[in-house]
Amino acid sequence: MKIFSLRHSWPVILEAKRRESMLLAMALVFAVFTACDSGSSSTDPDPIAEVSSSSDDIRQCEELSDDCNDASSSSEKISKNSSSSQKSSGKEKSSSSVEEKSSSSEQGYSSVNNKNSSSSVIESSSDSKKKCEENAVDVDSSGYMVFTYQCKNGEWKTIDIYEIPQATSSDAHYDMTEQFYCNGYPDCEYASEDYTDPRDKQVYKTLTYVFLDSSHVYRVFAENLNYGKQIMKGSLNFDDDAVEKYCYNDDEWYCDNGFGGLYTWSEAMGLPKACDSLFVDSSSACKDSFVPPEGHSEKFGFYVQRQGICPEGWHVMNGREWLRLNDVSHRGLSSPIVWHGWNSRGFSALPVGYLRNGEYVDFGGWAFFHEPEEFEAKRAKIHYISKQSHREANDYKNIAASIRCVEDYEDTLWE
Secondary structure (H helix, E strand, O other): OHHHHHHHHHHHHHHHHOOOOHHHHHHHHHHHHHHHOOOOOOOOOOHHHHHOOOHHHHHHHHOOOHHHHOOHHHHHHHHHHHHHHHHHOOOOOOOHHHHHHOOHHHOOOOOOOOOOOOOOOEEOOOOOOOOOOOOOEEEEEEOOEEEEEEEEOOEEEEEEEEEOOOOOHHHOOOOOOOOOOEOOEOOOOOEEEEEEOOOOOOEEEEEEEEOOOOOOEEEEEOOOOOOOEEOOOOOOOOOOOOOEEEOHHHOHHHHHHHHOOEEOHHHHOOOOHHHHOOOOOOOHHHOOOOOOOOOOOOOOOOOOOOOOOOOOOEEEOOHHHHHOOOOOOHHHHEOOOOOOOOOOOOOOEOOOEEEEOOEEEOOOOEEEEEEEEEOOOOEEEEEEEEOOOEEEEEEEOOOEEEOOEEEOOOOOOOO
């Protein structure tokens, strides 16, 4: 209706306005340009909606004849937008995944589904092109997208779209300076003396906590264990006589910079690989040589101090020791690095995620830690921290997760 009204009143308006100043005449040109638009509102149009303007609106614009074409450079924009809209409004519309990547500055572009596909020819509505001379080529960029155009039959055609590869947060190396900061300060009230692993001379920061019943003080690593030989995801050959670890993204930087190694449950407990799918001591393939200290009988459980792959005199953090931290919010356990935690307890958890089914997943959202307690033949206890909570659960033994080590201490509950 907007265009219809303008068409029938145009001769009268034009006759009156020709007697006025040049400024008023320019206003008329702007009015014509507005009439050619597909009924857009006063708010910024949605990019996809603009690409999909109807062919009826285009024909109405053309019926304004000379006045629509006399709008100088503005008329060229209208013509190109109309042509691009016809191309994009039907079955030839590009995939939504590419459209979502386009910013509002790219709203007139149609997209090539396959990068670097010069066989695809899609009309462009860019108003920043150089003069269109037959077979001329022009290159433009917007954000991380690079567009290549070629002039064909007086119009610019998109012949190539290239997306510049960008590192995501899960691929980034971080400044770890503030990894152990507590509430924004470098000193933490729970900090204890550093510990050097005699096996590889790696130094770990430690913390001292008191159990909720005040019965014991225990000392725990403030960072994930990083011990063993790195293997790659998808590895099929394992050595039960050596400690093997994964590093997030198969990048050793993560192992060596606070995120630590990722281990399956059997590896963490110092058991043969077969124990990831068998109950311990249920088969000759899953034999356990662990002998509890004198006066103790359990090999696994809530209170068990199971050395696993921790240094001599230390054990894999168990359920009771995790329980000590259950009154602390997830942000109170989280390092400032990556997920910006308060780290009020100095635990400095990092969301390195875990390795499941041959893929590294949940980096930036989760921290998983194995516990020394079987649940089923293929499942065991695991402690996890997310942006919402931290708790205990049962998960598959063969996922590769983090390890925290606790210094051995006398505990009458483990009997």
